[in-house]
Amino acid sequence: MDDFEQFLNRQPPRPLPPEWRAGILAAARAGREEDAEPASAEPAPLPAHPWWLAWLWPSPTAWAAVACAWLVILGLNAASQPEAAGAGSGPVYCSSVELPACFAAQQRQLHLLLRGDVDPAQPRDAIPLPRGNPGALVRPPTQTVMA
Amino acid sequence: MLPNAPVPPEPSSPAPSDDLERLYDAHAAALFAWVLSITQNESDCRDVLQEVFARIAIRPGLLAGVRDERAFLLRLAKNTAFDLRRRRSAREKYHAALAGETPLFQESPNPDEAAFRRALSEALAGLPPEQRAVVHLKLWEEATFEEIAEILGIPANTAASRYRYALDKLRARLRPLYDEIV
Missing domain, CATH: 1.10.1740 (Rna Polymerase Sigma Factor; Chain: A)
Structure with a gap:
């Protein structure tokens, strides 16, 4: 400790008020006697605060705000869900019973696509043309005649 | 101990x-x-x-x-x-x-000392509580940093650095009065 610290150390803290002794010890003893009393036959009174309130302590307002935020998030989430499932836009899921049939259908479709055939069920107009230079498909590549 | x-x-x-x-x-x-x-x-x-x-x-x-x-x-x-x-x-x-x-300190009949103790109380009140706690334990309980760490539930190095920061602040604030008295 340097001189300054030693000087601070020599400053005596405030003394404990002597009149507190009797009161504090009496209260402590009273608490012990109360605790040692046998439980009476009467049912214990309901606690002033329910047990779950202890979970929210010490900031019940903050917890309530968090709960409200979650409710709002859940509400928004529910509101943004599509009206009904299976509207046709999403992928088609097969149940385990239909799985072999689904798989076979997918295989067929893949086979048709690879062969370049077109599903007869599909209208011709609906066949998408490749993007880029559509003319290149119609016009065969010109052969250069070497002079 | x-x-x-x-x-x-x-x-x-x-x-x-x-x-x-x-x-x-x-x-x-x-x-x-x-x-x-x-x-x-x-x-x-x-x-x-x-x-x-x-x-x-x-x-x-x-x-x-x-x-x-x-x-x-x-x-x-x-x-x-x-x-x-x-x-x-x-x-x-x-x-x-x-x-x-x-007031955190005993009153003193000496006006200089009384003024210093008042200033010290104010300076301590101005410290962040965690620094004030370390200063009290170090200066008036004469605890080591290890003991302070145990009491406050912090690492001993943290206790030591808090003490140094706090003491620098107290020194800066109380230096004029201290120089007058000593």
């Missing part, structure tokens, strides 16, 4: 009344200064002391097996004071703040 702490008896069985009185006589003054430094409020300080001794009276085995009674009681008092502060509503805290400075 803190230097000011009396040698505790062997871990005892349930504290009878005389043991409660012994604990009070041995440690209450130090606990008072410590809690006053934390709470900065005399009324809160009494509530904390009452709760500490009530806990010991209700659970006599609380001190069984405790190596250092003083350190244990300081930690118990600190936790009780923090619990009390949390339980207090914002309005009560506001009123307590309005109540003004609480």
